Amino acid sequence: MQITAMDKSSYKDAAAIMAQCLSHPWSEKVLFQELSNPNAHSYVAFENGEAAGFLSVWEVCGEVSINNIAVVEKFRRRGIAKALMEHMFTELCNAVSATLEVRRSNDAAAALYGSLGFKRVGERKDFYSRPTEDAILMTKYLNGEK
Secondary structure (H helix, E strand, C coil): CEEEECCCCCHHHHHHHHHHHCCCCCCHHHHHHHCCCCCEEEEEEEECCEEEEEEEEEEECCEEEEEEEEECHHHCCCCHHHHHHHHHHHHCCCCCEEEEEEECCCHHHHHHHHHCCCEEEEEEEEEECCCCEEEEEEEEECCCCC
16 A cells, blocks of 8 residues: 555545545545645555545644545455554644544444544534434544543
């Protein structure tokens, strides 16, 4: 597996991954605009040259907000999501915390985030649509537990 920062040669791959995996994918245009956002950090994972996973975060004042993480179905359960997250932690080593939302019904993702040190800190009622569902809010403190 190879993980690279999203760039002009891979933003269309990221858009394709999102279109396959998410109910509200970002467009190619939005992803291209992210390339010029100094707070945006996006990564694409490739397996044997094929785009397999994508992670998008924003880092502002040491706080990381995880916007999207997606792995193409045929590449799931191979550690790609975990590798993307660990890569992001390495790249953003000066960040203080990372926060994300996960669908209440997505037990596999919640278990992955828990294994990476994220703790449940709240919930957001009806956060998701298609279908409507609550989100569990999870945070990881990167430089020690709070």
